[in-house]
Amino acid sequence: MEKPFRALVSGVLLFGLGGASAVADDPGRALLEKRCGRCHGLAAEAESHLKAAPNLWETLRSYPTERLEFELAEGIGSRHPAMPQIQFTSEEIALVKAYLQIE
Template sequence: MLGLRLDAMHVVLAGALLTASLQPSAAADGREAGQAILERNCSRCHAVVAGQPSPLAEAPNLYTVLGTYPWERLEVELSEGIGSRHKDMPQIQFSIEDIESIYYYLHDRSPDAESRRPQ
């Protein structure tokens, strides 16, 4: 009886470990979500991937511009809505969860990202 209980416990433990190993890290999820949020809300005019030109020539690449912002500035700008310099740009107020995802996307590839990550 004890042997069967231990075998069942090993099966459950092995299943839990397999499930955990198949799930992507939270940081990877955040990066993917951040890119998707920028693509959904901003890519009509702005490039959201490093090195790509923006569809609207006068619109800056958001990966380049926002990627220089420390956490505090990004949080303020995106939660209050970045001020538009022209009438066609919508003022979007992002949730704190969206801002965190955007932050991780923008700073993941930055050489000094660890020093700027939110605490």
């Protein structure tokens, strides 16, 4: 009796947390999830695992496109000692931009 109920509840929660614009199998989202998700919240209003890390949906979308591309290519982490330096290829940047709905 209890198990199916729990599955239903977590299904509803996952659906709700995903948000309208963030499809779970979006390749750009998957990239960010894998590389940044252990510290940063990704979807709009998702909480970050690491309190100091800002929500990426808001932070990355607030950057002008050129800056975003530059930062992803160069590795944003260079300025933040707590953050590993992770560099994206141009294909990966295109996926991330598609996920963030940036032209």
